[in-house]
Amino acid sequence: MPGVRALPLSPDASAVLADRITPPVGSAMGKPGFVWGVATASYQIEGAVREDGRLPSIWDSFSATPGKTLGGDTGEFACDHYHRWDTDLDLIASLGVDAYRLSLAWPRLQHADGTANTAGIAFYRRLLEGLKSRGIQAWVTLYHWDLPQHLEDRGGWLNRDTAYRFADYAALCAREFRGLVTGWMTLNEPWCSAWLGYGEGHHAPGLANPRYALQAMHHLLLGHGLALDALRAHDPGTPAGIVANVERVTTDGDTPADHDAARLLELHRNAWVLQPLLAGSYPAELWSRLYPGAEPLVLDGDMAIIGRPLDLLGINYYFRSNVRAGADGLPVMVPLDGVERTQMGWEVYPQGLEDLLRGFHARYRLPPIYITENGTASADSVVDGRVDDAQRQSFLKRHFAAVSRAIDAGVDLRGYFVWSLMDNFEWAFGYERRFGLVHVDYASQQRTPKDSALALQAFLAQRRAGQT
Numbered sequence: 001m002p003g004v005r006a007l008p009l010s011p012d013a014s015a016v017l018a019d020r021i022t023p024p025v026g027s028a029m030g031k032p033g034f035v036w037g038v039a040t041a042s043y044q045i046e047g048a049v050r051e052d053g054r055l056p057s058i059w060d061s062f063s064a065t066p067g068k069t070l071g072g073d074t075g076e077f078a079c080d081h082y083h084r085w086d087t088d089l090d091l092i093a094s095l096g097v098d099a100y101r102l103s104l105a106w107p108r109l110q111h112a113d114g115t116a117n118t119a120g121i122a123f124y125r126r127l128l129e130g131l132k133s134r135g136i137q138a139w140v141t142l143y144h145w146d147l148p149q150h151l152e153d154r155g156g157w158l159n160r161d162t163a164y165r166f167a168d169y170a171a172l173c174a175r176e177f178r179g180l181v182t183g184w185m186t187l188n189e190p191w192c193s194a195w196l197g198y199g200e201g202h203h204a205p206g207l208a209n210p211r212y213a214l215q216a217m218h219h220l221l222l223g224h225g226l227a228l229d230a231l232r233a234h235d236p237g238t239p240a241g242i243v244a245n246v247e248r249v250t251t252d253g254d255t256p257a258d259h260d261a262a263r264l265l266e267l268h269r270n271a272w273v274l275q276p277l278l279a280g281s282y283p284a285e286l287w288s289r290l291y292p293g294a295e296p297l298v299l300d301g302d303m304a305i306i307g308r309p310l311d312l313l314g315i316n317y318y319f320r321s322n323v324r325a326g327a328d329g330l331p332v333m334v335p336l337d338g339v340e341r342t343q344m345g346w347e348v349y350p351q352g353l354e355d356l357l358r359g360f361h362a363r364y365r366l367p368p369i370y371i372t373e374n375g376t377a378s379a380d381s382v383v384d385g386r387v388d389d390a391q392r393q394s395f396l397k398r399h400f401a402a403v404s405r406a407i408d409a410g411v412d413l414r415g416y417f418v419w420s421l422m423d424n425f426e427w428a429f430g431y432e433r434r435f436g437l438v439h440v441d442y443a444s445q446q447r448t449p450k451d452s453a454l455a456l457q458a459f460l461a462q463r464r465a466g467q468t
C-alpha cells in the first residue's frame with residue numbers, strides 16, 4: 001500500500017499484541033456476529049474542501065477564524081482522504097474489521113438550491129462500493145457537524161427550516177446510496193452540536209447562549225425524526241438510528257446537594273438527548289433549574305416525530321466528570337486528583353461505560369445498541385517505524401471488558417467501533433490530539449499502524465480462527 005508502512009510480525013509477536021487488547025475469554029464480543037469496526041468523520045479526514053463543487057461548511061468558517069482552534073488548524077487538508085480513500089480502504093481491510101463507520105459531508109452532496117451535486121455523489125458511491133467489494137459493512141452517519149455555511153447564514157439549527165432541509169438531504173442520500181449501506185445514523189452527537197456549538201461556542205458556529213442551545217437541540221432532534229422518515233421511505237429495510245455521546249457523572253461530595261448536582265449534570269449530558277428520543281419528553285429541569293427561561297419552542301406533533309422508534313442507538317463514550325454543588329445548588333466541576341488521564345485531560349473510567357449502559361437499560365426500552373465511538377488520544381510518535389501506544393491498548397482492553405460486563409447484564413449490545421481509524425482533525429484541538437489506531441504524519445501523509453492497530457488486527461484474526 002503506497003503511503004502505508006506495515007510491520008511484518010511473527011506469529012508470536014501477534015499473539016502477544018492480541019493479548020494486550022482482547023476482551024475477556026468467552027465474551028460475546030469474541031463471537032461471530034458481533035460487529036467490530038473503526039470510525040471516522042468527513043471533515044476530520046477528507047480535506048479537499050474546495051473540490052468538486054463542495055460548498056463551505058460551518059467548520060471551514062469557524063476554523064479559519066483566528067483563535068478558534070489550537071494553532072489555527074483547519075480541515076483544509078486533514079488526512080487527504082478525499083484523494084487517498086482507496087488505499088485507506090485497503091488499510092481498513094488489513095485490520096480485519098467487519099465494518100467502517102464514516103460520515104457523509106452534506107456540503108459535498110447538495111448545491112445551495114438543494115439539487116444534487118453529482119460529483120459528490122460519485123465520490124461517496126466509489127467509497128461505498130470500495131467497502132462492499134472488500135466485504136466491509138458501511139455504517140453511515142448523515143451529519144457529523146459539517147453544516148453547509150449557507151444554512152448557518154439563515155440561522156443554522158436555530159432555524160426550524162434546517163430540520164426540513166436535513167430531511168431532504170437524508171432522502172437524497174437514501175435514494176443514491178441504498179444497497180450500499182448496512183446501517184444509517186442521522187446525527188452524530190447532537191449534544192455537541194447544540195451545546196458546544198450554540199451553548200458554549202467552543203465548536204462551530206461559535207455561539208454562546210444556553211437558550212440557543214436548547215432551541216438548536218430541538219431542531220436537531222426534529223431533523224433527526226424527519227430524516228428517519230425519509231430514510232425509511234427511500235431505503236426501507238436498512239436499520240436507521242442516531243448516535244448520542246454520553247458522559248458518566250459522579251460526585252465525591254457527601255451532601256444531598258452534591259448528589260443532586262451530579263444528577264442534574266447527568267441529566268444535561270444524557271437525558272437531554274435520550275429522554276426525548278426514547279421517552280417522548282424533555283427533562284423540564286433543563287429550564288426550570290439549570291437554565292431558567294431557556295425552554296425551547298416545541299410545536300404540536302414535534303415530540304412524536306422525535307420519538308419515532310429507533311432501529312439502533314449508537315453510544316459514544318469517553319470519560320467521567322466529577323461535580324459538587326455550588327452555593328446555588330447547581331453543579332460545579334471538580335476534577336479528581338490522582339486519576340489516570342488521556343492527552344485530552346479526560347479521566348479514563350471504563351466502569352462508567354458499564355454503569356451508563358446498565359442505567360439506560362433499566363430506564364428506557366432500548367433498541368439494539370452499538371458503541372459507535374470509544375477510544376483515546378495520546379501524544380504518539382513513530383520510533384524506528386513503530387508506535388508504542390501502550391495507554392491506548394490498555395484503555396481499549398478495559399473498555400472492552402466493561403462492554404462485555406454490560407452485555408452479560410442483559411444489554412442488547414451488538415457492535416463496537418474504535419474512534420478512530422487514524423489520527424485526524426480533532427476539532428478545536430486541531431491536529432495535536434491523536435485518537436488514531438493508525439498514526440498520520442501530516443507532512444508526508446504517511447500512515448503507520450500503531451501497536452494498538454496491530455493488536456486489534458491480531459485479536460480479530462484469532463476471532464476468525466475461532467480462538468477467542
Ligand code: IFM
Pocket residue numbers: 041044189245316373419426435
Ligand atoms: O473526534 C471526536 C468525534 O468527532 C466525535 N466524538 C468525540 C471524538 C473525540 O473528541
